[in-house]
Amino acid sequence: MKAPLRILVVDDEAIVRDSLGGWFRQDGHSVDTADSAREALRRCEPGRYDIALLDIKMAGMDGLELQSRLLAADPALTIIMMTAYASVDTAVRAMKAGAYDYIVKPFDPDDLSILVKRAAEQRSLRAENQRLKQSLDTAAAPPPIVGASAAIRHVLDLVQTVSATEATVLVSGESGTGKELVARAIHAASPRRYGPLVVVNCGALPEGILESELFGHEAGAFTGARARHQGKFELADGGTIFLDEVGELSPKVQVELLRVLEDKAVTRLGARAPVKTDFRVVAATNRDLQERVKAGAFREDLYWRLNVFPLALPALRERSEDVRPLAEHFLTRFTASMSRKPIRLADEAAAALAAYHWPGNVRELQNAIERAVVVTRGDVLEASALPLAVTSGPSHPASGSLEEVERAHVEAMLRETGWNVSQAARVLAVDRATLYNKIRRWGLKRPVDA
Amino acid sequence: MRSVELHALGGLAPERARTLAARLSRRVGAPCRVAEAGAGPVALLPGRDQTDADALLAWLESQPVRDAVVLGVTAQDLAIPIFTFVFGRARSGGQAAVVSLARLDPAFYGLPADEELLVRRGVRELLHELGHLARLPHCDHPECLMRFAGSVEKADLRGAEFCDSCAERLPDWMRRGSP
Numbered sequence: 001m002k003a004p005l006r007i008l009v010v011d012d013e014a015i016v017r018d019s020l021g022g023w024f025r026q027d028g029h030s031v032d033t034a035d036s037a038r039e040a041l042r043r044c045e046p047g048r049y050d051i052a053l054l055d056i057k058m059a060g061m062d063g064l065e066l067q068s069r070l071l072a073a074d075p076a077l078t079i080i081m082m083t084a085y086a087s088v089d090t091a092v093r094a095m096k097a098g099a100y101d102y103i104v105k106p107f108d109p110d111d112l113s114i115l116v117k118r119a120a121e122q123r124s125l126r127a128e129n130q131r132l133k134q135s136l137d138t139a140a141a142p143p144p145i146v147g148a149s150a151a152i153r154h155v156l157d158l159v160q161t162v163s164a165t166e167a168t169v170l171v172s173g174e175s176g177t178g179k180e181l182v183a184r185a186i187h188a189a190s191p192r193r194y195g196p197l198v199v200v201n202c203g204a205l206p207e208g209i210l211e212s213e214l215f216g217h218e219a220g221a222f223t224g225a226r227a228r229h230q231g232k233f234e235l236a237d238g239g240t241i242f243l244d245e246v247g248e249l250s251p252k253v254q255v256e257l258l259r260v261l262e263d264k265a266v267t268r269l270g271a272r273a274p275v276k277t278d279f280r281v282v283a284a285t286n287r288d289l290q291e292r293v294k295a296g297a298f299r300e301d302l303y304w305r306l307n308v309f310p311l312a313l314p315a316l317r318e319r320s321e322d323v324r325p326l327a328e329h330f331l332t333r334f335t336a337s338m339s340r341k342p343i344r345l346a347d348e349a350a351a352a353l354a355a356y357h358w359p360g361n362v363r364e365l366q367n368a369i370e371r372a373v374v375v376t377r378g379d380v381l382e383a384s385a386l387p388l389a390v391t392s393g394p395s396h397p398a399s400g401s402l403e404e405v406e407r408a409h410v411e412a413m414l415r416e417t418g419w420n421v422s423q424a425a426r427v428l429a430v431d432r433a434t435l436y437n438k439i440r441r442w443g444l445k446r447p448v449d450a
Numbered sequence: 451m452r453s454v455e456l457h458a459l460g461g462l463a464p465e466r467a468r469t470l471a472a473r474l475s476r477r478v479g480a481p482c483r484v485a486e487a488g489a490g491p492v493a494l495l496p497g498r499d500q501t502d503a504d505a506l507l508a509w510l511e512s513q514p515v516r517d518a519v520v521l522g523v524t525a526q527d528l529a530i531p532i533f534t535f536v537f538g539r540a541r542s543g544g545q546a547a548v549v550s551l552a553r554l555d556p557a558f559y560g561l562p563a564d565e566e567l568l569v570r571r572g573v574r575e576l577l578h579e580l581g582h583l584a585r586l587p588h589c590d591h592p593e594c595l596m597r598f599a600g601s602v603e604k605a606d607l608r609g610a611e612f613c614d615s616c617a618e619r620l621p622d623w624m625r626r627g628s629p
Contacts, residue, residue, distance in 0.1 A: 019504075019532040026542060027598060028587040108534045110600025 005029045005120055006048065010040040010066065011055040011082065016105075020053065027113075037061035037069075046074045051100075051119055056083045056090050064094055071098050076126075078119045082107075133194065142184035146329045147322035151314040155182065162309050163189035168261070170246075170306045171284040173313030174406075175430045176361030179284035180244060182313065186282055187240040195239030198232045202253075203245030204433035210253055212269055215260070221270025233266045236279040246306065247287035247298060248437060258302045281306070286434070316358040316365060323353050326362060330369040331381060343376055349383040356390045359409045363429035387427075407442050410435070419446045452623035453518045454482040457510065459490040460501060460524030462551065466569070470523060473573045478580070479626025485513075490522070500529040503539040503548055510546035519583055521576055522548040537605065538575050540582040547579035553602055571602070574610055580624060581616065589616050 007029050009020045017033040024031045032049070034040040037060055040052070052070060056063035067079050081102040083091040091102035100119050103112060145156060162169055163186050171179045180199065187197045205213060208222075216231030232241055249257065260266050261281065265274035283306045292298035316323065328345055335343050349372075358364055372385035383391050410428065417423040425435040438444075454474060458467035467484045475482035493505030501524060510522045528550035529535045537554070540547035554571035557563050574595060581596045589596035594613035599605035612620065 013531075015504075015531050019530050022541070023533075026582060026587055106529070106532055106534050108600065109536065109598075110604070112533075113598055113600050 003120075005050045005116070007031045007116075008034065008040060008043060008049045008052040010034045010037065010052065010058070010063075012036060012058045013055070016055065016082075023109075023112075024116075027116075037063075037066040040066060041069055041073070044070050044073050044077070047076070048074070049077060050123055051078045051080060051116065053080045053082055056081055056087050056094065056102075064090065064097065067094055067097060067099055076123075078123055080115060080119060136194065142181060142188050144329075145178065145181060145185060146326050147319060148325065149314075149319035149322045151319045152322055155311065155313060158309075158311050159185050160189065162186060162311070164191070165309075166280055168281045168283070168306055168308040169311055170289070170309070171282065171311045171313060172289070173284075173286065174315050174359075174361055175286050175428075175434055176363030177313040177315060178362050179286075179313060180242065182311065183240070183242040183244075183282040183284060187242075187280075190240065190280070192239050192280055196236055197240050197242060198236040199242045199244065200232050201244045201431070201433065203248035203437055204431065207250045207253060210249075211256065214253070215256065215266045216268035216271075218268050218270035221268070225270065228268070231266055231268060233260055233279055234275060234277050237277045238279075240280045240282055243281060243283040245285060245434070245437075246283040247285035247289055247292055249298075251299070254299045254302050258299065258305060261302075261305050316361045320354055323358070323365065324350050326365055327353050327369055330366050331373065334370050334373040338373060340373065341379060343373060343378075344380050346380050346382045349381050349386060352383045352386055352391045357405075359406055360429035367426070367429045389427075407438075407444075410438055410442075411444060414439075414444065414446075452621065453480050454478070455485050455513075455515055455518045455520050456482060457485045457490065457513070457520065457522045458487065459506065459522045459548075460526035460550075462523055462525045466551075466565075467523060469569050470572050470576070473569060474521075474576055475627070477573060477577060477627040478624045480623045490524075495529055495531060498529060499527070500535065501526040501550075503528040503530050503536050503550075506548045507539050507541070507546060510548055511541075511544065513546070515545075519580065520546040521579070522546070523572065523576070524548065524550050525552060526550060527552040537599070538579045540579040542582050542587070543585045544583055547576075547583055549575045549579055554605070559602070570610075571605065574605070577612075581612065581620070584620050584624065586612075586616050586619055589613060591615070 007024050009017050009031060010033070011017050012035055014035070017035065021031045021033050032043055034043055037058060040054070044052070054063040054066055063081055067081070070077055070079065079099045081091045081094045081099050082105055083102055084105050088104065095102060100122065101115055103115055145152065159182060169186060171182050173179055184197060187193060200214060202210060212229065212231070214231050214233060216229050216234055217225050219225060219228050263274060264278065265276045267274040289298055289303055289307070293300045293303050324345070327350065331343055331345055335341070353365070368387050368390055371387060372381050375385045376382070413424045413427050417427065421432055421435055425432045428435065454471070456467060456471045456474070458464055464484070464487070471482040471484050491505055491509045493502040494500065495502050506522055506524065506528070510520045513520050527535060528539065528548065530539070535553060536550070538547060538549040549572065551568060551572050552558055554575060555563070555568050578595050586596050588598040591597060591613035593609035593611070594616055595608060595611060596613070596616045597608040599608055617625070
């Protein structure tokens with residue numbers, strides 16, 4: 001048996017109230033009737049009725065005014081207007097003002113039955129949609145941005161401010177500082193949160209493939225393009241596109257990207273006409289884009305198009321007070337995911353973590369804790385479980401620019417791993433494409449005998 | 451012991467009334483007699499060439515009977531002011547019901563007359579209204595006789611029997627018959 005509905009019938013004719021009341025009761029529903037708008041308003045309170053059938057023409061207050069007052073009292077109420085032939089125009093106006101539908105007197109019994117059934121289904125779908133959105137909010141919530149330092153609190157403030165807007169955001173920061181996490185947080189807090197979040201790593205793909213990935217292609221656009229392929233901008237319709245490592249874009253793709261951002265439309269490779277798409281851009285880079293502009297490697301017009309709302313993420317060493325809470329957060333997460341009993345962070349281990357300069361930032365810390373959880377047998381994570389790089393000093397190089405320090409560290413890791421790039425990338429907590437970019441940028445060469 | 455008294459109204463042929471009564475009696479397993487020919491009210495809905503079902507129902511409810519339910523069957527098209535037509539009318543838990551054969555007749559839809567089909571549909575509609583008299587609401591079971599039908603096609607689709615759940619709630623006197 002379907003769930004009975006709670007129905008309110010409002011009509012100043014007794015025959016209508018009695019007939020409909022009896023008819024709905026025969027269907028197993030519970031029915032109240034009201035002979036005037038005033039009586040209906042007296043009865044109605046939020047959640048009391050599922051459906052109200054209102055006669056449009058009543059003495060005193062008419063159905064249209066009653067509808068607006070009932071909806072003000074209970075916005076979830078489903079309203080069906082009842083009208084004579086002469087007032088169909090009024091019924092259409094009522095629908096524009098929020099009525100679910102209207103039905104013309106006298107009713108065909110089947111029409112009324114179908115209408116009420118549809119209204120009940122729509123209510124049920126609306127309620128289900130509400131429940132799903134609530135569970136989606138919980139399930140799709142990005143991992144929390146952990147930390148209490150002034151630097152990270154400032155970032156969180158900016159995320160909150162920009163989320164509600166449609167502004168393009170340029171997130172900058174070293175590798176591993178959480179640029180994608182911030183992009184996810186912006187998307188999740190934005191009005192687009194029920195739309196897709198499409199992630200593209202611009203540094204990981206060769207130019208030709210990246211063009212096809214971003215803008216899509218038509219069948220036959222190039223050798224091997226057997227079928228039409230929707231690009232990431234099209235897939236991000238109604239949502240957010242996250243362009244990671246945007247500083248690595250080739251000059252050709254930069255021009256094409258600029259056009260897409262200006263037109264809010266993409267032309268698939270091999271297509272003649274552009275396709276409109278509604279996306280919001282969050283871009284990220286670990287490069288100094290202004291320097292790249294000065295060096296002529298990045299288009300200035302594209303830079304300004306992306307840098308509408310700059311958001312700089314601090315390196316972990318600049319918020320060292322967050323190291324311990326972050327470590328404890330990862331410790332909780334990994335012990336849970338590995339079905340382990342809770343593990344406590346030993347003070348000595350915490351001190352080692354705090355003393356280290358974390359060139360790979362939060363991602364390196366996360367990897368260090370994951371590894372430590374794997375090797376820890378008891379319920380205390382000791383310093384000995386941490387990677388050697390963390391526990392062996394000196395932690396902070398005495399001199400050198402940030403880039404020099406980074407380069408030296410990368411070279412050291414490559415040496416240690418015998419130039420196994422995948423392994424070095426894992427240790428450095430960056431992806432292989434990022435490491436290859438650094439190797440290319442600094443002109444690092446594999447020793448002949450390595 | 452309950453019995454059924456069937457009134458032929460609105461020009462219903464006595465022979466057809468007797469056939470309906472006999473078939474209904476077999477279905478419910480209780481006596482079903484055709485009442486002496488009485489006038490019955492003439493109650494047309496204003497501006498419509500249809501009989502007011504509620505007026506007929508009120509007249510049937512006023513008939514003096516003891517330990518019997520009163521069923522009216524009319525050849526006229528029935529309606530109430532709020533609906534374009536009704537196949538039948540009964541008050542839940544009441545003593546009387548009325549059914550129209552007009553829209554159950556294939557001839558109403560321009561099809562060849564079919565007496566057997568008409569009687570079969572009539573008996574099912576009478577059983578549906580008897581269900582309401584036994585306080586049964588409409589049922590969602592696709593083949594149950596208590597399923598609401600707003601057209602003759604849907605009435606045919608719902609089948610000839612009560613579903614198990616509705617059948618359990620019927621009074622004993624309605625359960626003694628054979629299908």
